[in-house]
Amino acid sequence: MLAFRNRLVQTPYVCSELTTKDELVHVDQRLSAVRWPMDSKAVEVAQGESSVRYLHSIEGAAVLSVSPDEETFWVETLTPVTMPRAENQYTSIRQMFFIEDAPAQYRRPLAITQGKLRHGKDDGVLLSYVSEDLPRTPGEAHEAHWSHLSEVHGLILDLCAAPTKAVPLSDRICFEWSPTATFRWSQQKSQTQVSVAADGSMLSVGRNGYFHHVFDSATERWYAPDGVPRVVRCREGIDPYELQAITDHAARINEQHFQEINSAAARPIKELKYRISNSPSTSRGELEERKEEEGTDGGALRVLEVQDVAGIGRFTYLSNDSVKVVFHDRTVLSSDVGFQQCEIISAEDASSMIVNAATPCAAARYVRKAEQFLHWARTAREPGAPPQFTDPDPLMRAHLDAALHALRAQRLHVKLHLERLSLLTSRGPSISSSSS
Structure with missing residues (x-):
């Protein structure tokens, strides 16, 4: 599950009946916390200049990985399913965060992952760790007092199926939860x-x-x-x-x-030229080229050009002739080889969509800006080329500023709503008992 939209709680539950057997993970005992190693020797780094660094928790309940440009990171956690018959069964949910907006429970393991590997003697023993609770799930959602909370209705998840689980990338799965x-x-x-x-x-x-x-x-x-x-x-x-x-x-x-x-x-979309790597030598979220694309063993991607444009975002040109852009409003765009298709991750709800670069429709503003940067990056080393990628587009800047302000207002609204929801939930048993 690569991306999801979640308006009320950090990690919602998914009923076991609504997941396939290969999406369920059985563990020997109930997981109540994630223990992150505090020794940077535990950080794993794939080979290459722009490799993704990732950190496994001690008991295997979570994996944290940092993108090559160090703008975003992912956390894949084992989330309990709620049905009583599915005791000690979990399903894996993957979340994307911006590093500068990292939630408190991920800041320490994120700092470990960003740090350099220690070159001292490795005795193979990790003596220290930081323990964090797993993200709370509304496991008590079926209890009586939840029926009094009309605000809980409308929890929505928007999931992209994981190709590593033999599910077509084109399959889109949406959940909506209510009591x-x-x-x-x-x-x-x-x-x-x-x-x-x-x-x-x-x-x-x-x-x-x-x-x-x-x-x-x-x-x-x-x-x-x-x-x-x-x-x-x-x-x-x-x-x-x-x-x-x-x-x-x-x-x-x-x-x-x-x-x-x-x-x-x-709007027909051609076959993707990227795949999600799930091999031990690379991070689960790292994009790597198909071997048949270049006729080689692949190799790690290298960052060739990076340009920061004030009010627009950070543009990155990679060695496989692809582009990644983190816009000012936190929207993330990643193109394929040749700029035929683009994956766009919305900053508003972390939902992911793939568009044809020739007909991007609602995403045209972002795709065209990335295409302009690609044309500049391809000729940046030629004599007489402009030394920097500039963007005098005031309409684009105004659009991104407005989107960023709206995003911050939405986050504040969600934060206040969650605090109110938590307060009502804590009073739930008394409401339930009084109603009975």
């Missing part, structure tokens, strides 16, 4: 799956609009779009729930994504 149900939409399957919190039943809606409801008792029901019962009454001890509202929302999710697919169908 009532968890919704999962898969582009590859073209359907929405729903896990109902009240009785653990599973509901799916396909492109034909019909609903398939499977209960824990191994019974199943098929519903036409206009034949869904409003309320489902459960066995004794479980409150009834409004199935009609759940199916209506699942149908809206289906319709929304089908519209996105149809609008994108007119």
Whole structure:
């Protein structure tokens, strides 16, 4: 899972029924903390000038990696799944952060990873470590007091499937969580799956609009779009729930994504020329060229040109004729060889999308600016070439400034919302007990 959008909590849960078996990891005991080595000998560095450095936690619960330009870093953590039957089972979620905005729990291991390797005697023993709690998950989300928190509705994750798990990169997976149900939409399957919190039943809606409801008792029901019962009454001890509202929302999710697919169908995207490396010698997040692209063994990418343009961002030109840009509003753009496609990571929600460089649509402002830098970088060493890449575009600067201010305002709003949500949650048991 390469990127996700998450509006309410740092690392949300994912129901085990909504993940495939190869996405689940079983451990011998419950993980309650991540122990980061405090000795920089533990930092692993791949060969090459622009290699990605990464740090493994002692018990293997997390991996922290730093990008070659030291603008961003990734943390891949094992996140518990919440279903009671899935005890000690985890799924891996990957998050991207800007180094200057690093969360407090990652600052110490980040500093270790950024530091140089020590050249002293290595006795092979790590005697010191820093222990940090795993990101909190709303494991108690199905408890009664959560039903009083209307603000919890609408938690959304937007995931790109990991190609290292034999899932096509084009497959897009979206989750939406609420205390009532968890919704999962898969582009590859073209359907929405729903896990109902009240009785653990599973509901799916396909492109034909019909609903398939499977209960824990191994019974199943098929519903036409206009034949869904409003309320489902459960066995004794479980409150009834409004199935009609759940199916209506699942149908809206289906319709929304089908519209996105149809609008994108007119913009064919060629096969990616990058892959995500999962070999032990390189970081999991490092982009490396396909061997067939250059007819060699690949080799580490080298940074050929770096230009900082005030108010616009940092532009980097790599040895494989690709470009990476970190814009002033924190949007990240990475191109492929030959600048045919670009991956753009939104600063607003960390969602990832791939666009055709010839028809970038909504991302045109970013793609065109990266293309201008690429033309400059290719001729930068020729006689008479401009010594620096300059950008006199005032409209672009104004756009990035406005986007950055909006992003900061959104982060402040989310911070205040989380504090209020945490306060309400801490009062939850008393609310629940008083209501009963």
